[in-house]
Amino acid sequence: MPMNLPTRSDATMTQPVDDPTAERLAAALRCATVSADDPHRLDTTAFDRLDAHLRQSFPLVHAELELRRFGPSRLYRWPGTEPTGVAAILLAHQDVVPVDDPQRWTHPPFAGVVDDEYIWGRGAIDDKSRVLAALEAVESALADGLRPRRTIYLAFGHDEEVFGGDGAVPMAEHLRQAGVYADLLLDEGGVITADVIEGVRQPVATIMLGEKGYATVRLSVTDTGGHSSMPGTQTAIGRIARAVHRIQTHPMPLRLTPVIADMLHRLRTVMHGPRGHLLGLARIAPSLITRVMATQPQTAALVRTTTAPTVIRGGVRANVLPAQAEALVNFRILPGDSVAAVLRHCRKVVRDPQVRFDVVGTATEPSTVTAPGPAFDLVADLARAVVPGIAVTTGLVPGATDSRHYADLALTRCNFAPVVLDERDLASIHGTDERLSRVNYARLITFNRRLIEYFATTGTPQTSGADS
Numbered sequence: 399m400p401m402n403l404p405t406r407s408d409a410t411m412t413q414p415v416d417d418p419t420a421e422r423l424a425a426a427l428r429c430a431t432v433s434a435d436d437p438h439r440l441d442t443t444a445f446d447r448l449d450a451h452l453r454q455s456f457p458l459v460h461a462e463l464e465l466r467r468f469g470p471s472r473l474y475r476w477p478g479t480e481p482t483g484v485a486a487i488l489l490a491h492q493d494v495v496p497v498d499d500p501q502r503w504t505h506p507p508f509a510g511v512v513d514d515e516y517i518w519g520r521g522a523i524d525d526k527s528r529v530l531a532a533l534e535a536v537e538s539a540l541a542d543g544l545r546p547r548r549t550i551y552l553a554f555g556h557d558e559e560v561f562g563g564d565g566a567v568p569m570a571e572h573l574r575q576a577g578v579y580a581d582l583l584l585d586e587g588g589v590i591t592a593d594v595i596e597g598v599r600q601p602v603a604t605i606m607l608g609e610k611g612y613a614t615v616r617l618s619v620t621d622t623g624g625h626s627s628m629p630g631t632q633t634a635i636g637r638i639a640r641a642v643h644r645i646q647t648h649p650m651p652l653r654l655t656p657v658i659a660d661m662l663h664r665l666r667t668v669m670h671g672p673r674g675h676l677l678g679l680a681r682i683a684p685s686l687i688t689r690v691m692a693t694q695p696q697t698a699a700l701v702r703t704t705t706a707p708t709v710i711r712g713g714v715r716a717n718v719l720p721a722q723a724e725a726l727v728n729f730r731i732l733p734g735d736s737v738a739a740v741l742r743h744c745r746k747v748v749r750d751p752q753v754r755f756d757v758v759g760t761a762t763e764p765s766t767v768t769a770p771g772p773a774f775d776l777v778a779d780l781a782r783a784v785v786p787g788i789a790v791t792t793g794l795v796p797g798a799t800d801s802r803h804y805a806d807l808a809l810t811r812c813n814f815a816p817v818v819l820d821e822r823d824l825a826s827i828h829g830t831d832e833r834l835s836r837v838n839y840a841r842l843i844t845f846n847r848r849l850i851e852y853f854a855t856t857g858t859p860q861t862s863g864a865d866s
């Protein structure tokens with residue numbers, strides 16, 4: 399439902415970034431740092447060019463912070479002036495997903511075009527703007543003589559889009575070995591959406607506190623094959639089709655997890671009309687709420703482990719019985735469920751001993767979900783300062799981010815960036831015509847800068863007493 403933003407939170411409250419700042423991001427977008435499933439096929443020269451660009455653009459960062467490389471991944475340590483503990487681990491990733499339809503882009507995806515309003519290119523939102531914004535903020539803080547009281551780490555992976563095995567995993571292990579435990583772990587995930595949530599007039603910041611798990615289950619059937627003139631009652635393909643149908647029509651149960659209950663509770667105060675009334679029932683009638691949420695794909699993903707049959711194959715010729723058939727079903731696992739529970743569920747609903755079930759590829763359990771504590775309040779306050787007039791809520795990352803590898807290394811984990819995105823912007827992430835407005839980029843930099851200023855003046859996040 400389209401609606402206008404109230405003028406009080408007008409987007410012009412933050413000044414857009416100037417040309418040199420926009421150009422530094424654009425130059426990073428010109429490095430086609432596409433992650434590769436096979437690490438041997440990674441284009442390391444693109445990462446080398448990005449490395450050179452970052453060193454040249456942020457000389458103070460590279461003179462004063464300790465940088466440790468894990469392949470193309472970068473782990474910076476900014477020592478605090480006090481010897482006690484770690485304030486924050488700020489995550490972002492340098493890699494991007496490939497582009498399969500470059501001719502549909504307004505500007506070539508790796509051209510790094512800057513115009514009056516936007517910085518265009520693959521990675522403009524996801525996630526190079528967050529890498530560069532953090533470095534811009536640290537560089538300017540160093541120039542102004544600011545130092546954090548407690549140590550800050552910046553960790554920029556190079557394979558987030560392919561599960562982080564060579565980047566985030568060893569960087570997190572390094573921090574674990576060093577005994578790091580931070581107040582705040584900050585990564586990509588939630589943003590500020592405008593005109594996306596029906597019934598809410600103001601932009602909504604979704605500061606996500608954890609993420610769903612991930613598993614792909616392969617269903618396979620092996621048969622003797624033979625001539626298709628005497629097929630018996632069911633071929634391997636028929637058996638697989640039945641199994642997929644059973645799984646599709648018997649999803650895992652609906653459940654209102656504490657973080658989603660909290661999210662709804664916070665939205666209730668800003669949601670108008672019947673939906674607002676409905677949210678008032680979240681605590682007394684959770685099953686009613688989950689049933690309503692299950693009717694839309696975006697909200698259904700918040701209240702259950704989702705089931706998506708994505709691949710099916712089998713058979714070679716029209717007149718030959720298939721000896722093999724298989725299907726892949728992708729699950730995004732709600733906290734409280736597990737990879738093993740997904741597998742058990744598949745066996746139970748298919749109830750066919752001839753169908754084999756295997757978890758294939760990378761599987762991850764759902765993350766632990768931290769309660770919104772003082773570090774959450776800090777992030778929320780900074781978001782409100784950067785984009786006045788927003789509502790703030792919590793949430794759960796529906797996909798997977800590098801932060802799951804660091805989850806045990808911080809008291810509070812927040813997946814959030816203070817950029818205001820509409821439906822079109824959201825669709826451009828991993829899609830066509832990815833771009834970030836100069837105003838949004840300025841918000842990202844200002845947010846990082848204020849976070850650093852906070853850590854330069856205050857040791858530990860305090861409860862703000864804000865209406866969070």
Ligand SMILES: [Zn+2]
Pocket residue numbers: 491524525558586
């Ligand atoms: Zn990303």
